[in-house]
Amino acid sequence: MYDKDSLREKAAKAAHKKAAIGPDIDLDEFQRSPVEHEYLDDERLLKISEEEKRQFLMAGVDVSKKERMGTYLQMDTSVVHCDTKQEGIEVIPIKTALEKYDWVQDYYWKLASADQDKYTASAALDLHNGYVIRALPGVKTVYPIQACLYIGKEGLQQNVHNIIIAEEDSELHIITGCSTSPHLKKGIHVGISEFFIKKNAKISFTMIHNWAEDMMVRPRSVAQVEENGLFLNNYICMKPVRSLQMYPTTHLVGDNAVARLYSIIVGSPESEYDVGGRVFLKKPGNKAEIVARTISNGGRIISRGHLIGEVPDIKAHLECKGLILKGGLIYAVPELEGHADGVEMSHEAAVGKIAQEEIFYLMSRGMDEEEATSTIVRGFLNVDIPGLPPQLKAEVDKAIELSDKDVM
Amino acid sequence: MLLIEDLQVELAGNIILKHIDLEIKPGETHVLFGPNGSGKTSLLMTIMGYPQYRITNGRIVFKGVDITEKPINERARLGVGMSYQRPPTINGLKTRQMVQFCSSREIDVDELARRVNFNNLLDRDVNSGFSGGEIKRSELLQLMAQDADLLLFDEPESGVDMENISLVGNTIATLLQKDCEAIQNKSRLQQKRERTKMGLIITHTGYILDYIPVDKGQVLYEGVLSCSTNPREILQCISDFGYEECVRCTIKTH
Ligand SMILES: Nc1ncnc2c1ncn2[C@@H]1O[C@H](COP(=O)(O)OP(=O)(O)OP(=O)(O)O)[C@@H](O)[C@H]1O
Numbered sequence: 001m002y003d004k005d006s007l008r009e010k011a012a013k014a015a016h017k018k019a020a021i022g023p024d025i026d027l028d029e030f031q032r033s034p035v036e037h038e039y040l041d042d043e044r045l046l047k048i049s050e051e052e053k054r055q056f057l058m059a060g061v062d063v064s065k066k067e068r069m070g071t072y073l074q075m076d077t078s079v080v081h082c083d084t085k086q087e088g089i090e091v092i093p094i095k096t097a098l099e100k101y102d103w104v105q106d107y108y109w110k111l112a113s114a115d116q117d118k119y120t121a122s123a124a125l126d127l128h129n130g131y132v133i134r135a136l137p138g139v140k141t142v143y144p145i146q147a148c149l150y151i152g153k154e155g156l157q158q159n160v161h162n163i164i165i166a167e168e169d170s171e172l173h174i175i176t177g178c179s180t181s182p183h184l185k186k187g188i189h190v191g192i193s194e195f196f197i198k199k200n201a202k203i204s205f206t207m208i209h210n211w212a213e214d215m216m217v218r219p220r221s222v223a224q225v226e227e228n229g230l231f232l233n234n235y236i237c238m239k240p241v242r243s244l245q246m247y248p249t250t251h252l253v254g255d256n257a258v259a260r261l262y263s264i265i266v267g268s269p270e271s272e273y274d275v276g277g278r279v280f281l282k283k284p285g286n287k288a289e290i291v292a293r294t295i296s297n298g299g300r301i302i303s304r305g306h307l308i309g310e311v312p313d314i315k316a317h318l319e320c321k322g323l324i325l326k327g328g329l330i331y332a333v334p335e336l337e338g339h340a341d342g343v344e345m346s347h348e349a350a351v352g353k354i355a356q357e358e359i360f361y362l363m364s365r366g367m368d369e370e371e372a373t374s375t376i377v378r379g380f381l382n383v384d385i386p387g388l389p390p391q392l393k394a395e396v397d398k399a400i401e402l403s404d405k406d407v408m
Numbered sequence: 409m410l411l412i413e414d415l416q417v418e419l420a421g422n423i424i425l426k427h428i429d430l431e432i433k434p435g436e437t438h439v440l441f442g443p444n445g446s447g448k449t450s451l452l453m454t455i456m457g458y459p460q461y462r463i464t465n466g467r468i469v470f471k472g473v474d475i476t477e478k479p480i481n482e483r484a485r486l487g488v489g490m491s492y493q494r495p496p497t498i499n500g501l502k503t504r505q506m507v508q509f510c511s512s513r514e515i516d517v518d519e520l521a522r523r524v525n526f527n528n529l530l531d532r533d534v535n536s537g538f539s540g541g542e543i544k545r546s547e548l549l550q551l552m553a554q555d556a557d558l559l560l561f562d563e564p565e566s567g568v569d570m571e572n573i574s575l576v577g578n579t580i581a582t583l584l585q586k587d588c589e590a591i592q593n594k595s596r597l598q599q600k601r602e603r604t605k606m607g608l609i610i611t612h613t614g615y616i617l618d619y620i621p622v623d624k625g626q627v628l629y630e631g632v633l634s635c636s637t638n639p640r641e642i643l644q645c646i647s648d649f650g651y652e653e654c655v656r657c658t659i660k661t662h
């Protein structure tokens with residue numbers, strides 16, 4: 001149970017605390033006052049402009065809600081749609097949840113700390129909204145739940161807090177996107193996410209970022225995986241952004257818990273991405289894998305990965321592969337930390353260009369140079385994600401394909 | 409027809425092919441022998457159009473078009489196809505997609521794959537972790553989809569086991585329109601006349617000769633095409649006297 005006053009006090013102290021990594025942002029340049037939007041029922045949701053539909057779609061959200069078990073849509077600071085189709089799956093705006101349900105208090109700011117930096121502090125002090133998604137014990141989603149956080153208001157700082165809970169033996173698939181109006185110039189998104197994967201539960205969380213050129217983005221997420229749990233986290237960002245910095249942390253706290261983190265980043269010119277992940281392996285039988293594929297088309301990408309093996313009998317692998325296509329920078333920072341005998345940890349990092357030999361090989365089958373190059377690039381981005389249902393894999397492929405047209 | 413005239417090729421500053429003259433008429437298949445490092449693969453790569461093989465003299469004409477300066481993909485579109493000795497891995501590209509890309513029309517990839525016993529490998533990345541023999545069958549599968557007119561085979565039977573060798577041999581024969589059983593109610597002579605596919609096959613062992621009737625054998629030695637005669641005779645000569653002697657003796661008798 002959290003205490004409102006002590007949380008505010010703790011956050012207030014960190015209101016000006018710079019983040020450990022990433023360029024510092026002056027939050028006073030942004031407005032945090034609420035921006036109201038009307039709630040859209042199913043019918044009105046279908047009537048939004050084609051442009052908005054496309055923006056949603058690029059972030060993995062289908063407004064027709066076909067093949068989706070639940071939906072959460074937030075525009076600026078307001079919830080515009082929220083529902084669920086499946087018994088045992090809850091999708092609730094976090095503000096409502098905090099008012100109505102005691103159990104939410106046990107999860108709010110439980111893993112992430114409000115005083116980590118000025119961004120977490122701001123989200124604690126000035127929360128707009130966010131979602132709580134929970135699968136009750138034993139409940140498994142057939143189709144994913146979709147969530148989208150959209151920014152349309154110029155100069156807004158959007159503060160979001162999400163809590164995702166998979167109770168024992170449950171299975172939850174979430175596809176979530178962040179997107180902005182194509183006309184947006186300036187804005188910042190601060191998103192806190194806390195994941196609780198309980199005994200024998202499984203969460204696949206696929207996040208697609210679709211920002212505008214001048215956006216600042218500071219997600220802060222922490223996951224905790226209990227015995228035999230599986231956390232599968234996919235992150236895709238193929239669009240420009242002014243500055244994106246995130247370093248999600250996963251704690252494997254139960255025996256045989258597993259975490260797999262995959263990210264695909266295509267860096268556009270004048271964009272800066274500082275992304276990575278960290279996994280603590282704390283119990284025997286834990287497994288973790290961090291796989292990153294980055295392409296620089298002139299952007300700056302820092303790709304981090306940190307695996308910490310605290311006990312024997314754990315297995316962890318880190319793979320950072322980067323391609324520099326049109327200038328820019330890729331800085332791969334793989335870190336391994338073994339604290340006990342019998343840990344099995346490895347990493348593989350490579351930054352380079354497309355091998356000529358591969359281009360020629362495809363050309364000898366009739367492709368021209370450009371086709372050959374984009375085929376190889378698409379292959380490079382096509383990582384096999386074990387455990388990801390084909391439905392979600394198709395979403396990932398679709399997101400890549402949609403962005404592909406703009407990027408390459 | 410493929411016509412190569414007085415070809416000289418440099419690789420990384422060294423002359424690796426000298427005064428190559430070669431003519432393959434429609435319907436003909438030649439085999440190419442030669443010791444390791446003699447330039448056989450280089451000759452095929454040069455015909456295919458790999459730019460690191462710099463042509464410093466001579467020309468290559470295919471179907472009446474001078475392709476000496478043409479990029480690889482244009483040669484492929486004209487009908488040159490190659491089965492590689494050591495093709496690169498393409499990560500993330502499934503063999504199934506690759507085979508489809510090879511063809512200009514919609515094809516039944518599974519059906520084609522069945523013919524070279526490749527179905528359970530179609531969903532693997534191209535050449536990723538393929539065994540020696542699997543690479544050969546993957547290359548053949550791609551050529552089957554490509555439907556080229558001049559087929560270059562770089563050691564198609566190396567590393568292939570005794571059982572698969574007949575599969576590989578017969579597939580090549582089909583690709584080169586040399587399988588006699590396939591087309592019934594036509595005389596052999598008629599078949600031969602209607603044959604248009606051209607082949608150039610590199611082999612060390614000559615096992616492939618058991619499956620494909622070949623028109624001519626050639627020996628490449630130190631970058632020079634030294635003789636052309638019946639392939640079985642060449643093979644016998646090489647095994648009896650070695651390449652060097654073989655090249656010398658046949659030059660004398662010519
Ligand atoms: N990138 C390179 N740089 C320098 N020399 C090379 C390069 N590639 C090949 N060569 C040399 O060119 C010569 C011809 O090689 P090639 O591969 O054509 O031989 P080959 O007749 O196919 O041999 P094998 O029977 O072993 O396949 C060899 O001496 C080889 O070492």
Ligand SMILES: [Mg+2]
Pocket residue numbers: 448449450493562
């Ligand atoms: Mg060779």
